Amino acid sequence: MLIILLGLLLVGALITKLNTPEPKADSQWKQHLAQENQGMQQNLNQMKGNDAYANYLKSEIAINQYRIDHNLEPAQGTTLWSFVEDSTSIMILVISIFTIIVVSTSIASEFNTGTIKLLLIRPIYRTEILLSKYIAALLFALLSLVVLFLFSWLIGGIFFGFGGADEVHLSYIGGEVQETSWTLAIWKEYLLHGASLCMMVTLAGVIASLFRNGGLSIGLTIFLLMGSNTILTLISKYEWVKYVLFANLDLTQYDNGTQLREDMSLGFSLGVLAVYYVIFVICGWLFFTKRDVKA
Amino acid sequence: MSRSVEEKKPAVKLEHVTKKIGGKTIIDDLSFEIYKGEVFGFLGPNGAGKTTTIRMLVGLMKMTKGNIFIQGHSIKGEFKEAIRQVGAIVENPEMYKFLTGYQNLKHYARMIPGIDKKRIDEVVKLVELEERINEKVKRYSLGMRQRLGVAQAMLHRPSVLILDEPTNGLDPQGIHDLRNYLHELAYKEGVAVIVSSHLLSEMQLMCDRIGIIQKGKLLGVESVNDFVHQGGEKVRLTVDDGAMAAKVIHQKLAMESASIETETIEIEAGREKVPVIIDTLVHANVKIYEVVSVTQSLEDRFLEVTGGKALV
Missing domain, CATH: 1.10.287 (Helix Hairpins)
Structure with missing residues (x-):
């Protein structure tokens, strides 16, 4: 999966390189x-x-x-850093899909193949088994993010020159412009996207525990992930849309001025996400630990 | 084969185990005990609830009522302590096909403390998989998977071994080896072995006691010998005149006989009665051509007990 990730990065870099004319110095x-x-x-x-x-x-x-x-x-x-930044949102979507596949397969496919029976008759509580599967999936996501950062930096450098590596990043904080490091800015963006990643992976885990079917849970979660924007546009005129999970998933909306509703803020979204997260964790745990295994 | 099991405390104890799914009673008030050092056969037609019972034994399914104790630990209340004592195969031995046999065993070994590399090698040798253990499981035959399943169940030296249909997919040599191995485990190491099987003749050779279950109810738990002999030993006689012979035996010996054919009768009698019967008939001028003592096979007896329900 990480190799596919790198392949996509390379293809992205090539397309960008071929489509952008040589930059002219603008005096x-x-x-x-x-x-x-x-x-x-x-x-x-x-x-x-x-x-x-x-x-x-x-x-x-x-x-x-x-x-x-x-x-x-x-x-x-395109420079090294703008390549890293531009690849962020699409590549994190790819990482989300991969992690959804990992968590769904790891939980549900054991029911499909029947190996879950031999796993659950060890002196280990089901809670521990579910938790270790969940943590493993999150670690996979984290590893993917690190790989994404290192390699988009490297590929960006190879294609667009390492000269841009010491470019400063300007950010507007509290009414003042400050020079910050690009690395920090990129990881801040990863973190904002990470909330959505984490929520979708958790949701995939819940669906996998509920249906105990890998394909169904992968398909359903990716459908929700992809279709959420369309659904949101349909219902965005209603007041209650701000309590919908998908309206709060994209935390970068507070960073680039595209927030969905005026009465929402970063704190509000984090609160809503936290409530959903707790519900997901409780449901997933109940589905996995309390039901009979008939596989 | 006959060992006194009465005074020992049970390794596995089922108390009024009941399982209802959607209002339907799958398992109805099952109570029995299995002791250290015996091979217990769990027998019943398909859909009788054998696998459901085994699933409840290992905690994969919850009981609606009742409790199961393994070495005194409740599977409900003290899951870890109870399941620590158990090694099991539930239905088919499903292993991770993309891993080698050895990797599979290592995976399970990690989940229980105290299993070292030496023990894994030992178990592999025991099930005679040394040559193929580093091949991926997807290339294994059913018999090899079955043996890997047994290896997996044995890893942590459980005091209770539960094997669901263990002879499935094994060739006659494999079945023979497994039987010897289970006997060794039970008689030398004092493991309580529970097997379920459709192969009745196999159960007859493998088990010390059997529990028969039908439609979720326990019909009885008996030692294999008692079970087979309970129907009584029979003597089958081929004579020149069946009706005459039956009459003589009824009058002189007060024994009932059933006529099979005109020249063949069956008498419910033990071995010790045979000389008397022959003597009586000879004196009554009945010509005897053949005397055979008939022992019921487990299968006959099983069909009798379960009302002739077809098996397999």
Whole structure:
């Protein structure tokens, strides 16, 4: 699975490399940034209500201004770090799917093959067996993230030059622009995506414990993962949508100003996710430990 | 073969075990005991509840009522202590096909403390899988999987060994070896062995006592010898005149006889009665061509007890 992950990264890098023209040095980048800022400022002035988007625009304006003031030219085209950043969300989706397959197979396929019987007649509680399967799946996800980081860095370096490795990352924190490390910024993004990863993997575990059928649980969870956005658009006009699991899965919405509803915040989403998580864990545990094994 | 088991405390004890699934009673008030050092056969037609009972014995299924104690530990309340004493195969010996036999054993060995490499090798040797142990299980024959299943069950030196249909897929030599091995375990190491099987003649050779279950109810637990002989020994006589012979025996010896054919009668009588019967008949001028003592096989007896229900 990790090899497929690396293969996808390589293909992604190749496509990006072939589709982007050689970056031209832009001697007038300061003027361009200033123009961009003007446009965004206009948007900001006309806009009412959408605080999240306003905040996002404010931070973009401040970062552009910072670049002009400190003579930090924005990188042109794809660089090592922008490749790492761009590959994040799609590759984490791939990792989610792989981990869902791992956790579903590890729990449910033992029922399909019948090996669960020989496993459960050891002096080990069913809770311990379920927990070790769950932890193993999460460790697999963590390992995949580390591999993703190292290799997207390496592949990004090989394709787009290691020269970009010491580029600084600018972030807008508490009304001020700060120079931070890219590594930190990327792992922050991994962490925000990680919440969704962890929830979907847990859900897959619950479905696997419930149906005791690997294929069903893989299919159903991946369907929910892929279809959640469509379902969300259909129901997004209702007030209660903010309590729906899928509305809270994407924590990056609070980072890039695309949050679903005004009355939601990072804290709110974490709270909702925590409630779902507890329900999932209790259900999964009940399904796995309390039912007869007929496999 | 006859050992006194009465004074020993039971290795496995079932107390009023009942299992209901969706309002239907699958197992109805099962109570019996299995002792150290005996091979106990669990016998019954398909769907009688043998496997369900075995699943409850090893904690894969919960009982609706009752309790099961293994070496005094309740499988419900003290699962770890109870199951620690048990080695088992439930239905087919399903192992991880993508692993080698050895890797499978190592996997199970890790889950119970105190099993070292030496013990794994010992068990492998015991089931005679040395040559193929490093091959993937998917390349094993059914018989080899069965033997690997036995190896897996034996790893932690359990004091109770439960084998569901252990002779399934074994060739005659394999069955013979398994039987000897189970006897050795029971008689030399004092393990309580529980086997279920459809092969009745096999059970007759393998088991000391058998419990018969039908439609979830226990019909009885008896020693194999008693069970077979309970129907009584019979003597089959071939004479020139069956009716005459029956009449003579009834009048002179007050014994009932059944006529099989016109020239053949069967008398319920032990070995010691045979000379008297012959003597009486000879004096009554009945010509005797053949005298055979008939012992019921376990299968005949089984069919009799379960009301002639077809097996297998």
